[in-house]
Amino acid sequence: MTPFTRVWYNPSTTDRYASVCFGAPDMQVAAAMNEHGLFFDYxxxxxxxxxxxxxxxxxxxxxxxxxxxxxxVKEAIVLLKKYDYISYSQVLLADKEGNSILINPKGITEKSGDFQVNSNCNMINGKLSCRRPEIANEMLSGSKENNVEFLKKILDKTHQEGELNTLYSTICDLKNGIIYVYLFHDYNTVYTIDLKSELKKGYRIENLADHFPTSFAYESFSKNNSLYLKESIFQEMKDKGTDATIDYYIAESKKTAPKNEKLNSALLEVALQLIKYSWNEHNSGSAWGYWFSKPEGYDIKRYKDNRLTYAEKILTYLSANENKDLKLRNFMYEISGFVNLVQGNTKTGKEFYAKSISKPEEVYPVTLTRGTEIMKRLNK
Structure with a gap:
């Protein structure tokens, strides 16, 4: 599990309601609430x-x-019933009127009583992979309380530790637009979000952990994650500037070659994170659909952003020095192609894409799929 949870605020646009989202660094939404009190959590x-x-x-x-x-929820059901829900997850959707539904690949289940519970369980075959939903049901059924302190007790009783840790928890007051956030199953320290006030501050991405005091348990868990070095580089970019930090780590990579695999891997993650951040900001807070091979992800939206320039600088260095793993090098060519297309450099972007898939036996399947689709569109 990735401990570096992000929270990002998305002001309203001409065709979207404002919202706050929670998710991993890939900027794929795990939970969110919009300005009208509609909430979901996967x-x-x-x-x-x-x-x-x-x-x-x-x-x-x-x-x-x-x-x-x-x-x-009523409006959402109309939209949801037009399509099949194709996901390995189950999502709870609720609104400020007290309505809720569970959505999974088998269909939609509307709330039938006073509450509805969702958890990491396969409900299609009627089998529960853990007792957490049972515990929540027992506590809710046996009490008439409905306040933050009681709900905190439920979160505490149902959180996970060990290999699959509960990274963060939320209690949402949908009527008043207030979210109480708890980090790494510590229910004594809260970060309170007043959504209306926060949205007035404009679009931004934040590290959720920055809103909490230092915790040895969380720090230890984070340092053991494979993305820790990438996250550390991003912190240096904040503190010392992006240009200086990237130049420093490229120089370090050159200095430590050929024993620089770990650093080069982190630099590649930095480049990808910069692209994901830029896409998120210029597309109303959405995830990078191309990265997830979504059909709409092939519709390249053009924009300028310094983060793309920094990403391209890293990709240029890494691809020029990657001679062992040809599939990895072609993957970097693919991403360089995407970066150039987004910035309006169609000729250069096309050249990178053509190069990335020129030898199919030396290409990751996902690069071949995405590259072939992009080339087909460029050659129309």
């Missing part, structure tokens, strides 16, 4: 989609569409 469930007849998927992220276009 739970991993590992459904076997091959056993279901799902033939009409939404071409992008259906829940992202719900977040931006709907005010209530």
């Amino acid at each position: 739970a991993a469930a590992n459904y076997d989609l091959s056993k279901l007849n799902l033939t009409n998927p939404y071409p992008g992220d259906i829940m992202w569409e719900v977040l931006g276009k709907c005010k209530t």
